[in-house]
Structure formats: structure tokens, C-alpha cells
Amino acid sequence: MSAPKLTVADYPLAENRPELVKGKRGKGLDEITLDAVLVGQITLEDLSITKGALHQQAEIARDAGRSTLAQNFERAADLVDVPQETIMRIYELLRPGRASSKDDLLAAALDLEKTYGAIAMAAFVTEAAEVYERRGLFRRRY
Amino acid sequence: MTDKDTARANRWKRFSEWDERPLRLDKFAVEDADNGFAAFTSRHDPAPSLALSSNAVASMDGIAAPDFDMIDWFIARYHIDLEIAPEAMGLPPLDVARMLVDMNVPRQELVRLARGMTPARLAEIVAHLSSLEIAFAYSKMRARKTPGNQAHVTNAKDDPLQMAADAATAVAFGFDEIETTMRVARNSWSNAVACAVGSAVGRWGTLFQCSSEEAEELKIGMAGFTSYAETVSVYGTEKSFIDGDDTPWSKAFLASAYASRGIKMRCTSGAGSELLMGHHEKKSLLYLEARCLCLQRAMGVQGTQNGGIDGAPVTCTVPGGMRELMAENLIAVWLDLECASGNDARPTESEIRVGAKILPFLIAGSDLICSGFGSILKYDNSFNASLLNGEELEDYLVLQRDFEADGGLTPVEELRILDLRSRAVDALSAVLEELGLGEPTPDMKQSVVMASGSDDTRSYAPRDVTLISEAINARGITIVDVIKALDARGFRAEAENLLKLVRLRVSGDYLQTSALVRNGRVLSAINDPNDYLGPGTGYRLSEARRDEIVAIRDCLTRDDVLRAEAIHKPSEAKRISYRTMGPAHSGSDAGEVVIGLSPAFGNTLFRTVAGHPLSAVLRELVSGIAHGGAKARIVRMHHTADTSFLGLSAARLAGSGVGIGIQAKGTAVIHQKDRLPHNNLELFSNSPITRLEHYHRMGANAAAYARGDLPEPIVVPTRGEALGARYHARVSLIYAIETGMTVDDGAPEEVEITFLEVAR
Numbered sequence: 001m002s003a004p005k006l007t008v009a010d011y012p013l014a015e016n017r018p019e020l021v022k023g024k025r026g027k028g029l030d031e032i033t034l035d036a037v038l039v040g041q042i043t044l045e046d047l048s049i050t051k052g053a054l055h056q057q058a059e060i061a062r063d064a065g066r067s068t069l070a071q072n073f074e075r076a077a078d079l080v081d082v083p084q085e086t087i088m089r090i091y092e093l094l095r096p097g098r099a100s101s102k103d104d105l106l107a108a109a110l111d112l113e114k115t116y117g118a119i120a121m122a123a124f125v126t127e128a129a130e131v132y133e134r135r136g137l138f139r140r141r142y
Numbered sequence: 143m144t145d146k147d148t149a150r151a152n153r154w155k156r157f158s159e160w161d162e163r164p165l166r167l168d169k170f171a172v173e174d175a176d177n178g179f180a181a182f183t184s185r186h187d188p189a190p191s192l193a194l195s196s197n198a199v200a201s202m203d204g205i206a207a208p209d210f211d212m213i214d215w216f217i218a219r220y221h222i223d224l225e226i227a228p229e230a231m232g233l234p235p236l237d238v239a240r241m242l243v244d245m246n247v248p249r250q251e252l253v254r255l256a257r258g259m260t261p262a263r264l265a266e267i268v269a270h271l272s273s274l275e276i277a278f279a280y281s282k283m284r285a286r287k288t289p290g291n292q293a294h295v296t297n298a299k300d301d302p303l304q305m306a307a308d309a310a311t312a313v314a315f316g317f318d319e320i321e322t323t324m325r326v327a328r329n330s331w332s333n334a335v336a337c338a339v340g341s342a343v344g345r346w347g348t349l350f351q352c353s354s355e356e357a358e359e360l361k362i363g364m365a366g367f368t369s370y371a372e373t374v375s376v377y378g379t380e381k382s383f384i385d386g387d388d389t390p391w392s393k394a395f396l397a398s399a400y401a402s403r404g405i406k407m408r409c410t411s412g413a414g415s416e417l418l419m420g421h422h423e424k425k426s427l428l429y430l431e432a433r434c435l436c437l438q439r440a441m442g443v444q445g446t447q448n449g450g451i452d453g454a455p456v457t458c459t460v461p462g463g464m465r466e467l468m469a470e471n472l473i474a475v476w477l478d479l480e481c482a483s484g485n486d487a488r489p490t491e492s493e494i495r496v497g498a499k500i501l502p503f504l505i506a507g508s509d510l511i512c513s514g515f516g517s518i519l520k521y522d523n524s525f526n527a528s529l530l531n532g533e534e535l536e537d538y539l540v541l542q543r544d545f546e547a548d549g550g551l552t553p554v555e556e557l558r559i560l561d562l563r564s565r566a567v568d569a570l571s572a573v574l575e576e577l578g579l580g581e582p583t584p585d586m587k588q589s590v591v592m593a594s595g596s597d598d599t600r601s602y603a604p605r606d607v608t609l610i611s612e613a614i615n616a617r618g619i620t621i622v623d624v625i626k627a628l629d630a631r632g633f634r635a636e637a638e639n640l641l642k643l644v645r646l647r648v649s650g651d652y653l654q655t656s657a658l659v660r661n662g663r664v665l666s667a668i669n670d671p672n673d674y675l676g677p678g679t680g681y682r683l684s685e686a687r688r689d690e691i692v693a694i695r696d697c698l699t700r701d702d703v704l705r706a707e708a709i710h711k712p713s714e715a716k717r718i719s720y721r722t723m724g725p726a727h728s729g730s731d732a733g734e735v736v737i738g739l740s741p742a743f744g745n746t747l748f749r750t751v752a753g754h755p756l757s758a759v760l761r762e763l764v765s766g767i768a769h770g771g772a773k774a775r776i777v778r779m780h781h782t783a784d785t786s787f788l789g790l791s792a793a794r795l796a797g798s799g800v801g802i803g804i805q806a807k808g809t810a811v812i813h814q815k816d817r818l819p820h821n822n823l824e825l826f827s828n829s830p831i832t833r834l835e836h837y838h839r840m841g842a843n844a845a846a847y848a849r850g851d852l853p854e855p856i857v858v859p860t861r862g863e864a865l866g867a868r869y870h871a872r873v874s875l876i877y878a879i880e881t882g883m884t885v886d887d888g889a890p891e892e893v894e895i896t897f898l899e900v901a902r
Contacts, residue, residue: 037622042622047622056650064655066478072441073653079402084360095388095392
């Protein structure tokens with residue numbers, strides 16, 4: 001985190017800073033070739049975005065004056081290691097009337113923070129819990 | 143007791159005719175803000191206001207923070223920039239409206255100010271602009287410089303073979319994104335594989351989405367088949383949001399979830415959704431939409447699909463509805479969001495309203511002009527018909543050419559399309575076979591390649607597709623399996639193309655605002671920012687791009703015209719001979735009518751525009767003159783090709799003082815020697831609809847004038863055809879051939895004609 005922040009001049013990273021671009025298992029863009037896919041050296045995991053890439057894109061977005069987009073990328077970075085089922089479970093819980101009380105959401109926030117280190121997203125879910133309570137969103141809908 | 147006919151007799155018949163026009167299938171609504179039918183203003187809209195306390199919003203648009211609903215709360219928390227707000231809200235709204243259309247005020251400055259403005263203020267400002275000003279401001283404010291477009295690719299049978307062929311076709315026409323959806327929800331996986339493979343044929347870089355249920359869509363994205371999502375809807379009232387089964391937090395969570403999987407994403411919102419959902423709170427469409435758009439910026443999504451969308455048809459029922467759709471798009475780009483600017487759900491049956499709706503966006507440009515353009519036929523569109531569809535795609539290509547405007551599409555030659563469709567069907571068939579999902583027969587494949595729509599195919603039916611789709615899902619097949627299958631069957635280029643698309647995820651470059659892929663490069667608002675500052679700046683058509691746009695099919699050249707004429711030379715030579723007899727003399731026989739031929743008549747050009755052989759036309763003129771009791775003398779003019787002067791020159795050579803002038807294209811005139819050139823006796827200007835019988839009667843009338851009679855003038859009936867549109871390109875080329883053969887002061891020559899056989 002001590003490296004200088006990326007700017008719009010570094011964008012697109014794949015062209016201007018290819019040395020920074022690595023897949024989840026450390027594979028660089030030049031290693032992601034069709035032949036490597038065919039022999040099984042490259043899997044779907046190598047074709048996924050990383051936390052680091054999302055933080056890099058957040059820096060670029062912020063430099064471009066898009067702070068809310070940057071915050072979204074930072075929350076997304078928090079979700080990179082969260083399994084699909086957990087993501088869908090928390091998404092479902094955030095929908096109106098799914099959580100029966102504030103506690104359900106706070107528990108999910110705690111899970112995000114403790115299990116996945118998802119601090120930004122945990123704060124976001126906590127905030128939702130507060131507003132949902134105030135707006136009466138814990139009422140069952142079906 | 144009045145029957146229908148009697149009733150009709152009581153009204154101006156034109157109203158009955160208007161009743162029959164497609165326009166009258168559209169239903170219009172009276173402006174009624176209390177019931178949600180108001181485009182720009184409602185007395186229930188709040189006055190724009192903002193009060194800040196230390197480090198927070200104390201009240202916004204007339205609502206105190208403790209009373210905020212969840213939309214207000216989210217906007218106040220994440221959209222309002224507390225540092226900019228005092229300055230931005232302090233500016234007179236009309237001044238800001240003028241800044242929007244001032245080419246000297248940079249986009250960046252306006253984008254900065256928008257971060258400090260409330261929804262009501264943004265709506266108030268754009269309401270000051272006329273439709274023209276909104277279009278101009280949109281052109282200046284949109285985020286990415288280069289315009290783009292998005293297609294729908296769906297079909298009524300969910301047939302994957304057709305999906306692949308149509309995806310490849312859409313890619314060839316230049317769409318930057320393609321979006322599919324299903325008739326049967328369970329067919330999503332099949333659609334995804336088919337469109338992914340089809341869109342990899344020909345070139346790489348077209349982004350693809352499969353609109354389905356939220357969890358399913360994310361899962362399909364994680365398997366690598368799709369590269370973006372846009373059906374994350376938001377609404378402008380809390381009750382609509384809740385009925386939509388979401389909240390700003392659940393949608394923002396979903397937005398982050400997509401980014402966490404390296405998938406590009408935009409939200410969807412549009413005027414009329416709250417009205418359709420019954421929770422409009424008596425607010426104007428624009429104000430509610432301004433809330434939606436501030437919310438989207440607050441959520442941190444890079445862009446929006448906006449401009450009515452499914453609410454466009456209801457929005458277009460109210461006064462100013464189309465202007466409102468443009469205004470909300472302007473707010474979207476002003477808030478620095480990528481804008482896929484609607485122009486999708488067909489809001490009218492009137493083709494005139496369709497053309498009017500698209501034009502501002504075509505000439506202003508947009509990140510994605512349509513979201514989406516129905517690249518397939520209307521009945522195959524599983525989203526419902528779009529503003530523009532497969533039927534009208536060529537009209538759109540011509541509009542691009544007419545206005546020299548880049549609408550994101552490029553004409554494609556027929557043979558190329560056929561090659562791509564075959565290749566796509568073969569590639570998908572190979573994948574289905576290789577993965578044990580199906581074995582399409584040659585007949586299925588051939589029917590799809592040639593088909594305009596699913597009515598023409600003998601291929602998979604929805605139930606067959608469900609089996610394929612569920613197998614893909616159950617077996618956990620991913621894009622990597624598809625890439626391998628393509629390569630195994632020799633579709634290496636397509637395998638490479640698909641891999642390049644998935645590889646975009648690793649860097650995440652295409653998650654930034656307004657990103658698409660052009661010529662293998664990610665282009666976004668960051669490396670291709672809209673830098674409009676007046677003429678000579680912003681997006682301009684390059685010479686190469688202009689060459690692409692103007693190259694529509696079947697354009698006429700002079701050589702085409704000459705070649706077409708030359709085909710008729712031999713047959714005309716069998717029907718008539720022209721013999722030049724030396725300089726023409728002035729006649730003294732009061733019973734003669736002179737026919738003045740144009741320079742190219744019968745020697746270079748051989749048919750009228752209506753397609754009559756010139757020999758037949760002459761035969762009718764001569765026999766008509768004889769029928770009228772006079773006799774014809776033929777003279778070739780060299781000094782002019784103009785109908786009036788041909789006629790007048792002929793008249794002055796005629797003993798009767800009456801002549802006929804005729805051009806090779808069939809335009810003719812009856813003239814009299816004492817009249818002014820353009821003040822003739824009778825003119826036959828509509829040569830494309832002039833029949834042989836008219837030429838006969840023309841001859842007879844000329845004979846009557848020669849006798850000093852006043853015959854009934856001949857009227858060539860027209861049904862209002864756009865004859866200029868149909869014929870003027872050819873006519874101008876033909877006429878240029880005639881004028882090119884004139885000689886200054888060239889003397890008229892006597893011509894003896896002999897009819898050799900019966901011309902037909």
C-alpha cells in the first residue's frame with residue numbers, strides 16, 4: 001500500500017501497466033494463452049479478478065473523480081473471496097422482509113468482517129440494518 | 143339508429159382515414175399529475191433545497207433527515223458531496239442550464255457541480271432546456287467520446303443455433319454489446335452458451351449479457367459466459383423499490399458482487415416504472431427519475447440503462463414524454479454515468495414517431511444509443527419489440543448515412559453475412575456435439591443460416607432447449623470447456639476470441655465508466671473521454687469510419703446506368719432504325735407536328751424511366767398524331783437536352799407551330815412556337831408513371847392543337863408516390879448523359895425513322 005497511487009495515466013492497466021496485472025494464482029496476462037488453456041495450465045480461477053485489481057481500479061476511478069465508483073470497487077474487493085452461496089445468502093437477506101430483525105443483518109455483517117475481512121462491506125450491511133429498522137423493512141412480505 | 147355509413151357521413155372523411163393509420167393504435171393520456179401523468183413538473187414535486195449540518199445533510203428537497211425514506215437516505219449519504227453542495231446549490235438554476243449548452247464550459251466542471259446537487263435541483267435545471275438544447279447538452283455531456291450501440295439477440299423458440307447465427311450477425315453489424323433473454327426461464331444456460339459462441343465469430347470484443355433471474359445471472363457470469371449485466375433495476379419511490387423486491391443496499395450489494403466477479407455492470411431505471419407499479423406519489427416522471435439517477439451514482443455503479451426503458455411507452459402517452467426521456471438521459475450523463483440510452487421498448491406504432499425518437503440520439507451520439515436495438519425480427523424479440531428492429535435495421539443504416547452520424551453500426555455485404563452465419567452455426571454445433579449436448583442435423587443448420595426469423599427455421603424447439611440448458615448447468619460446464627471444445631473441432635479463431643473476452647476480467651479495465659472493446663482495446667471514459675468544446679472537438683467521423691457508414695448496398699453509379707442501357711441496344715436495333723437526313727428545315731405544312739428528340743434518344747439511351755422502349759414511345763406519338771389528323775416529322779436536337787427547349791425548338795420548325803419535345807427518360811412536352819420556353823401547352827413530367835397510352839394521346843392532343851382546337855389535357859394519374867426518391871438518382875445520371883452530348887449552336891437534323899417490328 002506504500003506504492004504510489006495509480007492514476008488515469010496508468011489506464012488501461014493491461015496495456016500500460018501489464019506487470020501489475022495478475023490472475024488469482026499469480027499468472028500474468030502473457031501466460032494466459034489458448035495453448036495454456038488447452039493443456040490445463042490455465043483454469044477459470046486464473047481468469048478471475050483479484051482484490052488487488054479491484055483496489056487498483058478503485059485508485060484509477062478516484063483519480064478520475066469518481067469516488068462512489070471507487071467505493072463500489074472497494075466493497076467488491078471485499079467480496080472477491082466470499083463464496084457464491086454466501087454472497088447470494090446475504091443478498092437475499094438484504095431484500096425487503098427477508099431479515100426478521102436487525103440482528104440477522106448484523107450477524108451477516110459480522111460474518112463478512114470476521115470470516116473474510118470484508119470491513120467495508122460489513123459496515124455497509126450494518127448501515128442497511130439501521131435504515132431498515134427505521135423504515136420498517138423487517139416486516140414479512142410473503 | 144345510425145348505421146356506420148350514415149355516421150361516417152357526419153364527419154369529415156379525413157378523420158376516418160386518420161383512424162386507420164398506425165398512429166391511432168397509440169393511446170394518449172391527459173396530463174394529470176395527481177395520477178402520475180406529468181412529465182416534467184407536478185405540484186407535488188418538492189422545491190429544490192439542501193441544508194447541511196456538521197458533516198451531514200440535515201434536509202434535502204424539503205424533507206428533514208429524520209423523515210428521509212431509504213432513497214433520500216442513500217442519496218444524502220453517498221451522492222451529495224458536502225464540499226461542493228453549497229456552491230452548486232447556490233448557483234441560479236437558469237445559469238446552470240445555460241452552462242449545459244455553453245460549449246465553452248467543460249464537461250468536467252458541470253460533472254463536478256452535479257455532485258453537489260439534489261434530485262429536485264437537477265430536474266429543475268434540465269427542465270429549462272428545449273428538446274434541441276437537451277440533445278446538444280447530451281452530446282456534450284456524455285462520458286465516452288466514441289458512440290456505441292447494443293443489440294437484443296433472442297428468438298421465439300430459444301433456438302441456440304439461431305441464437306448463435308444472430309449473435310454473429312449482430313457482431314458483424316458492429317454492435318458493441320449484445321443482450322439475450324429467454325422465453326422459458328430454464329433455457330438461460332443454453333442461450334448463454336449459444337450467444338457467447340456466436341458473438342466470438344468474426345471478431346472479438348463484443349460484450350454479452352444474459353438477462354435472467356438475479357442469482358442465475360450471476361452464476362452464468364461466474365461460469366464465464368457473460369461479460370456484463372444491466373438488469374439491476376432501481377426505482378424512485380420507496381414503495382416501488384420494495385415491490386420490486388429490493389432496496390438501495392441490496393442492489394448496491396449486487397453491484398459490488400458483479401464487480402467482485404470481474405463482470406461489468408450497470409443499473410436500469412426509467413420514467414414510468416413507478417407509475418406502472420402504482421407508487422408514483424403524485425410526483426413528475428422527471429423528478430422521480432432524477433432520484434433514481436442520483437441513487438445510482440450513490441451506489442457507485444459505472445452506468446445506467448436509462449430513458450424510460452419498459453416505462454417508455456407509458457411516458458410517451460403524456461405531453462412532453464419524449465422530451466422527458468431525453469432529459470432523464472441528460473441527467474444520467476451529467477451525473478457522469480455511462481448511459482445506455484433506452485430507445486428500446488417500442489413506444490409507438492407510428493414509424494414517424496419512431497424516426498423522430500431516434501434522431502436526437504443518432505446525431506448526439508450515446509455510449510449505447512439503444513439498449514437494445516432489436517437486431518432480430520419483432521416477433522423474435524423476447525424482451526418485446528424494440529424501437530428499431532431487424533425489419534428496420536437498414537433504415538437505421540441509411541439514417542447514419544443521411545446525417546453522417548455514427549450510430550455505431552456498419553453495413554455488411556450479403557455474402558459476408560452468410561459466411562458468418564454458417565460459421566456460427568457450425569461452431570455452436572461443434573460445441574454441442576463435443577460436449578455431448580446435441581447433434582444438429584444438416585437440415586436444422588441450413589434452415590437457420592438462411593432464416594430471417596424463427597418462423598423460417600426447422601431447428602430446436604423450447605423443450606429441446608431446456609434439456610440442453612439444464613445439462614449445461616447440472617454438469618457445471620464453463621467457458622473453459624467451450625473454448626476447449628471449439629479448438630478441438632478446428633474453431634481456433636473463435637476459441638481465441640472467447641478467451642480474450644474472459645481475460646478482460648483479470649485487469650478489470652472494462653469495469654470503468656463507459657467501457658467497451660474496440661479493435662481489441664478497452665475504450666472508456668478514462669482513455670477516450672468526451673472532450674467536446676465546440677466545433678472541431680469531441681467525436682468526429684474519421685474518413686475511414688465515414689467510408690464504412692456510407693457504404694450501404696445498391697448505390698447507383700453512372701457506369702451502372704450506361705451498362706443497363708447498353709443491354710437494350712441490340713433489341714432496340716431490331717425494332718427501329720434512325721437515319722439522319724441532314725439539317726432540318728422549317729416546315730410550311732400546317733398539318734405537321736414536329737417531334738424533337740433529345741441528343742441521346744435512341745442512340746445512347748434506349749428506355750424511358752418507366753421502362754418503355756423508346757421505339758414504342760415514338761410509335762405511339764407518331765400514331766397518336768396521325769390519329770388526330772396530323773402528320774409527324776422527326777427532328778433530332780443537338781443544342782439542348784431540356785424538355786421545354788426541345789419542345790419549343792420543335793414547334794418553331796413545325797408548319798403548324800406545334801411541336802413535341804421528348805427526352806430519352808420519357809419526359810415530354812407539347813409546345814407552341816409563340817409561347818415562352820417554360821410556358822408550354824402540356825407537360826408530362828412524371829415519366830416513371832407515364833404509360834404508352836399517354837404518349838398516344840399526347841400525339842393526338844398535339845394534332846388537335848395544330849388544328850387550333852382546345853383538347854382535354856391529359857392527366858397522368860399519380861397516387862403520391864415519392865417518385866423523386868425512387869428515380870432521381872438514375873434520372874440525374876441519365877440527364878447528365880444527355881446534356882453531355884449537347885453542342886452549342888448545334889443545328890437540328892432531320893431524322894427518318896423506320897419501325898422494324900412491333901415493339902412491346
